[in-house]
Amino acid sequence: MPLRFNLVVGGTLFALAVFVGLFAPWLAHTDPVMDANLLNAEEPPSWTWWFGTDAQGRDIYSRVVHGARISLTVGIVSQLINTFIGVSLGLTAGYLGGWWDDFVNGLTNLMLAIPSLIFALAIMAVLGPGLTSLLIALGLTNWSFSCRIARASALSLKSQGYVQAAKVLGYGNLRIMVTQLLPNMLGPIIVIGTLGLGSAVLAEASLSFLGLGVRPPYPSWGSMLSEARDQITTAPWLSIFPGLAIFLTVLGLNLLGDGLRDILDPQSRSTRV
Amino acid sequence: MRAALSGVIIMADSASSAAADVILRVRDLRVHFHLSGGLLGKPRVLRAVDGVDLELKRGECLGLVGESGCGKSTVALSIVGLQAPSSGSIELDGEAVTAGGSIDRKALARTAQIVFQDPYASLNPRQTVRRTLEDPLRLHGVRARSEIDDRVATMLAHVGLRAEHADRYPHEFSGGQRQRIGIARALILNPKIVVCDEPVSALDVSIRAQIINLLLELKETLGLSYIMISHDLGVVEHMSDRVAVMYLGRIVETGPWREIFERPAHPYTRALIAAIPDPLLRVPFVRAKGELPNPLKPPDGCAFSPRCRYVEDPCRREPLPALERHRDEHLVRCWRAKEL
Numbered sequence: 001m002p003l004r005f006n007l008v009v010g011g012t013l014f015a016l017a018v019f020v021g022l023f024a025p026w027l028a029h030t031d032p033v034m035d036a037n038l039l040n041a042e043e044p045p046s047w048t049w050w051f052g053t054d055a056q057g058r059d060i061y062s063r064v065v066h067g068a069r070i071s072l073t074v075g076i077v078s079q080l081i082n083t084f085i086g087v088s089l090g091l092t093a094g095y096l097g098g099w100w101d102d103f104v105n106g107l108t109n110l111m112l113a114i115p116s117l118i119f120a121l122a123i124m125a126v127l128g129p130g131l132t133s134l135l136i137a138l139g140l141t142n143w144s145f146s147c148r149i150a151r152a153s154a155l156s157l158k159s160q161g162y163v164q165a166a167k168v169l170g171y172g173n174l175r176i177m178v179t180q181l182l183p184n185m186l187g188p189i190i191v192i193g194t195l196g197l198g199s200a201v202l203a204e205a206s207l208s209f210l211g212l213g214v215r216p217p218y219p220s221w222g223s224m225l226s227e228a229r230d231q232i233t234t235a236p237w238l239s240i241f242p243g244l245a246i247f248l249t250v251l252g253l254n255l256l257g258d259g260l261r262d263i264l265d266p267q268s269r270s271t272r273v
Numbered sequence: 274m275r276a277a278l279s280g281v282i283i284m285a286d287s288a289s290s291a292a293a294d295v296i297l298r299v300r301d302l303r304v305h306f307h308l309s310g311g312l313l314g315k316p317r318v319l320r321a322v323d324g325v326d327l328e329l330k331r332g333e334c335l336g337l338v339g340e341s342g343c344g345k346s347t348v349a350l351s352i353v354g355l356q357a358p359s360s361g362s363i364e365l366d367g368e369a370v371t372a373g374g375s376i377d378r379k380a381l382a383r384t385a386q387i388v389f390q391d392p393y394a395s396l397n398p399r400q401t402v403r404r405t406l407e408d409p410l411r412l413h414g415v416r417a418r419s420e421i422d423d424r425v426a427t428m429l430a431h432v433g434l435r436a437e438h439a440d441r442y443p444h445e446f447s448g449g450q451r452q453r454i455g456i457a458r459a460l461i462l463n464p465k466i467v468v469c470d471e472p473v474s475a476l477d478v479s480i481r482a483q484i485i486n487l488l489l490e491l492k493e494t495l496g497l498s499y500i501m502i503s504h505d506l507g508v509v510e511h512m513s514d515r516v517a518v519m520y521l522g523r524i525v526e527t528g529p530w531r532e533i534f535e536r537p538a539h540p541y542t543r544a545l546i547a548a549i550p551d552p553l554l555r556v557p558f559v560r561a562k563g564e565l566p567n568p569l570k571p572p573d574g575c576a577f578s579p580r581c582r583y584v585e586d587p588c589r590r591e592p593l594p595a596l597e598r599h600r601d602e603h604l605v606r607c608w609r610a611k612e613l
Contacts, residue, residue, distance in 0.1 A: 161395025165458060168353045169409040170382035179408065183399035 007259025013252025017245075021068035028062035033217045042235050052237035054227070063219040064241050070220040071249070074134055074213075075201040081139025082200070083193045086146030091185075093147075094154025095177055104151070108144045116141040117206055124212045134213050138203050146192050153185035187264035194257035198250040205246050221246045296498050297329035297352065297385075297466055302361035304347050308569075317569050321347045323522035324361075326596075327500075329466065334492065334499040336513030336530065338506055338545065342565050344522040345502050349468045352500065353387045354378060366465060383413065386459035390471040392451035396443040402429075402454055403439040406461050413462055424461065431494070432457045433487060449480035456487065460495065468500045473508060485511055507549050510534055515602075518542045521568060521576040524596060528603030538605040540581045575608065583609055 020027060029050075040057035043049045051060035093104035111119075120137040127133035157163060158181065166176050201221075207213040208222025216223055221242040228238035304322040322344040329335050337345045350356035352363060354370065363370050365384045370377075389395035397405065406425045415421055426436055432453040443451060452472060459467055469488065473481040489512060492499060503509050509516060510530060517527040518541065526539040537543045563580045566572050572579050578588040588594075588608055599605040 161389040161391055162397040164355055165387070165389065165395055165455075167355060167378070168382060168385075168387050169458070169462065170379040170412060171409075172378075175412070179400075180397055184397070 004259050004262060006255040007263065010252045010255025010257070010259055013248050014256050017068055017072060017249045017252065020065055021072045024065045024069050028059075028065045030059045030062045032058065032063040032066040032219050042231070044235075045237050051241040052235065054235070054238055055231065060224075060237060060241050063224060064221070064245050067219040067221045067224060067242060068245065068249075070131070070214050070218065071201055071204055071222070071246070074131070074138065074204040074220070075197050077135050078138035078142070078204075079193060079197045079200045081135070082141075082143040082196060083146050083189065085140070086143035086148075087150045087182075087189060089143070090147035090150025090152075091154050091177055091181060094151035095158050095181060096173065101151075104147065108147050108151075111141070111144040117203060120203065120207060121210070121212065124207065129212050129215060131214060134204065134207060137207070138200055142196060142200065142203070145196060146189060149188050149192050150185060153188060154181050157181050157184055187261075190264060191257050191261040194253055194260055198253035198257070201246065201250055201253070294331050295328050296331045296366055297327070297500070298362075298364040299325060299327040299348070299352070300362045300364075301326060302348065302351060302363065303359045304344070304351060304356060305359040319568055320522050320571070321568065322351070322358075325519070325522075325524055327517060327524075329498050329500060331465075331498055332492075332496060333514045334501055334512050336509035336516040337500060337502045337519060338504065338509050338516060339519035340504060340565050342568065343519045345519050346470055348519075349387065349470045349500065349502050352466075352468055353385050354381050355387075379413065382409075382464075383462050384464055385466040385468065386462065386464040387468045387470060388452075388455050388459045388472045391475045392448050392455050393475070395455050396451055396458075398443055401440050401442055402434075402457075405454065405458055406439075409458070409461055428457045428461050431460070431491060447480075448476050449483060452476060452480075452484055453487065456484075456491070460491065460497075463495075464497070466498050466500070468502070470502045471504070472501075474503065474505065481508070488512065506534075506545050510549075518545065521565065521571060523576065523606065525577065525606045526604065527596075528599070528601075528605075532600070532603045536600075536603075538599045538603070538610040539577075539607045540583050541577050544580075575606075577607075585609065 037057040040049070040053050041055055043053040043057075045052045049059055049061070051064060053059055054063075089104045089107070093101040119141045123137040123140060124133055127136060154177075163176060163180050166180050171179070204213060204220065205222030205225065208220045209226040211223075211226060214220040214223050216227065224242040225239055225246075228235070228242070232239050302322055302325045303320070306319040306321060308317045308319055325344075325348055327335065327337075327348070337348065339345050347356055351358050352365075365381070368380075368384075370381055400408075403425060406428060407421055410421050410424060415424070425439060429436060429439060434450065434453055434457070438446075438450075443454065446454065456472075472488065473484050476484060485508065488499070491497060499512070501509055501512050513530045515528065516530050516533040517524050518533070518539065519525065520541050526533065526537065526542045533542060534546065537546055566576065566579060572589070574590045574592075575581070575584075575588045575594050578584045581588065585608075594606050594608045596604050596606045597610075599610055
């Protein structure tokens with residue numbers, strides 16, 4: 001199989017982000033919060049300060065490296081919640097049909113009609129800022145796409161012969177959904193989940209930018225951008241490096257999602273023996 | 274009238290010693306689909322199966338034949354519990370399976386199984402053969418690892434697959450091998466009745482004979498009873514002890530296969546037999562013209578009358594002809610069966 005450009009580049013970028021997040025304490029030069037030193041305030045990028053320093057003299061490189069932890073954790077966990085909710089609702093709706101299907105459809109349409117960032121803002125307003133509320137807010141607002149995909153797959157899969165055969169063999173509905181339908185819809189769900197991971201990272205950045213995400217002084221890419229917006233003309237490196245981190249991570253995730261879509265086709269996985 | 278309609282049942286009553294040997298009894302099965310008529314139209318009723326009586330004896334193979342859309346697959350789905358009948362009863366081994374609409378699926382699963390037509394769509398592409406065969410055993414209470422392994426290995430040997438095939442995925446097999454897996458799955462719970470819904474129609478002609486012979490062999494070794502559904506009389510002729518011919522939701526002729534093939538009484542059966550490709554052109558019957566009538570608007574009187582070359586005035590009027598005794602166990606639903 002030829003190596004696919006989008007898969008390799010996307011996978012590398014995402015793997016790099018995960019690596020940086022995992023090994024942040026070893027990669028960072030200084031402590032991202034405590035090592036403030038006003039003598040070094042607003043230094044431009046140099047050999048000492050790779051990405052420059054901010055108004056408090058903290059090393060931007062160390063803060064971006066540590067920010068990867070928070071941005072990726074929020075992105076991955078909230079996207080897992082989204083996928084779980086979306087797949088549970090969509091799978092049961094498509095397979096069981098009836099009033100439950102109508103209800104889930106209505107709910108999905110409702111969710112699609114509300115701008116998800118505004119909805120997340122409303123949830124954050126109720127729960128208050130902080131990491132946990134950020135996870136809940138983002139995890140409850142972006143499941144409509146995976147729900148649609150799961151429902152459509154369940155509808156097309158449930159008339160397949162092997163699902164009928166499972167019924168005749170005495171399988172219950174839950175067992176049929178978990179063993180027969182779910183494994184066969186994983187491809188599209190993984191693709192949608194990966195693409196959604198990109199938007200979740202962006203949404204975290206947006207909420208943190210608005211001051212509702214991670215509280216300062218802890219660094220997340222969004223909150224760093226938010227703090228940097230006053231100095232964008234005088235110290236552009238404060239915005240460029242966190243922005244670049246978001247850009248590369250989201251780009252990587254989107255490329256990875258596209259690449260996975262190309263290969264997640266069971267027929268191409270192995271050749272006939 | 275009523276007595277004549279249920280001729281099959283009367284036969285069973287008169288020979289009560291044979292009744293114990295009846296493993297499947299379908300009585301007056303009706304499956305009606307209610308279709309909405311759109312914005313302005315009236316709701317309509319599609320009578321896919323309209324009063325079918327069937328009996329299957331232990332160790333017998335009953336061929337159920339007819340054109341696409343005649344309701345034969347709907348009968349099959351009702352027997353294995355995939356399609357709830359609108360009315361009528363189905364008894365498997367003396368137990369009613371349709372009582373009150375609720376079915377004990379697990380008990381039914383151990384009695385009746387089905388082999389599907391399309392071996393490409395009927396196997397889960399994400400499950401190995403082993404999982405496909407093991408999961409039903411576990412579900413039905415087989416716990417011991419050794420017994421599970423044993424039964425899977427025996428079943429693979431029965432259907433002519435090798436032990437190393439167990440850990441492969443369906444896409445690694447050819448159509449004929451896939452159908453063998455489908456048969457193994459149907460037989461893993463040791464059912465007594467197997468409904469074969471066009472089991473060879475999707476297969477290459479060169480493979481068909483192998484699968485038919487496999488089914489016949491398994492019937493003997495495992496003591497199975499088959500309902501063999503096909504639109505191809507050639508297949509049914511090769512396998513069946515008795516044949517029932519369906520047309521537009523009803524049985525129009527039934528009897529031992531030799532009777533049906535050598536002395537068909539219904540003009541529709543004759544047309545079906547004429548449609549078997551025969552290099553020697555021995556068949557004296559004429560093929561049917563036209564298409565199956567719209568089942569939403571069945572013709573008055575005999576449903577076959579618009580296509581029948583022997584049609585006369587009484588055929589086009591109510592009432593329907595009844596399924597009457599033609600000769601011994603040979604029943605036919607035609608006003609003119611005696612004259613033809």
